[in-house]
Amino acid sequence: MNYFAKNLLRGGVFAAAMVAAFAFTTPESITNQYGEESGVWYDVTGINPSQSTYTCDEQEDAECLFDAPNPGANPISPDEDREFVKHGELPEAE
Numbered sequence: 688m689n690y691f692a693k694n695l696l697r698g699g700v701f702a703a704a705m706v707a708a709f710a711f712t713t714p715e716s717i718t719n720q721y722g723e724e725s726g727v728w729y730d731v732t733g734i735n736p737s738q739s740t741y742t743c744d745e746q747e748d749a750e751c752l753f754d755a756p757n758p759g760a761n762p763i764s765p766d767e768d769r770e771f772v773k774h775g776e777l778p779e780a781e
Contacts, residue, residue, distance in 0.1 A: 720763060721756040721780050722771030728756035728780035729773060739775045746770035756780030 719732045722741055729741070731752065736742050743751035749770035753760035 718754060718763060720752045721754070721760065722752055722773070722777075723756075723758075724771055724773045729771075729777040730756070730780045731777060734777070737774075741774055741777060742772050743767070743769035744772050 719730070722729050722731050722743075731741060734740050745768065747768055749768060750762035750765065751767065751769040751771045752763040754763060755761070
């Protein structure tokens with residue numbers, strides 16, 4: 688095989704490997720996160736917990752974050768025993 692054909696073959700194999708790598712990977716899905724305090728639900732998706740936003744403080748038999756803004760929602764970390772504490776301005780859930 689001449690030099691040009693070998694490089695073309697290598698490039699084709701590399702391109703096929705790149706396509707396969709992207710085709711068979713799943714994108715990370717962002718889970719919506721909601722916290723409830725005093726009957727008000729807050730959308731904290733993408734907000735980092737801190738002393739100026741919210742924290743998940745230790746509390747027996749409590750849950751901090753949920754996947755939906757309603758009492759029947761699933762806890763995101765069901766065995767953590769933490770409660771949601773609002774510290775600053777947060778967007779209310781719709």
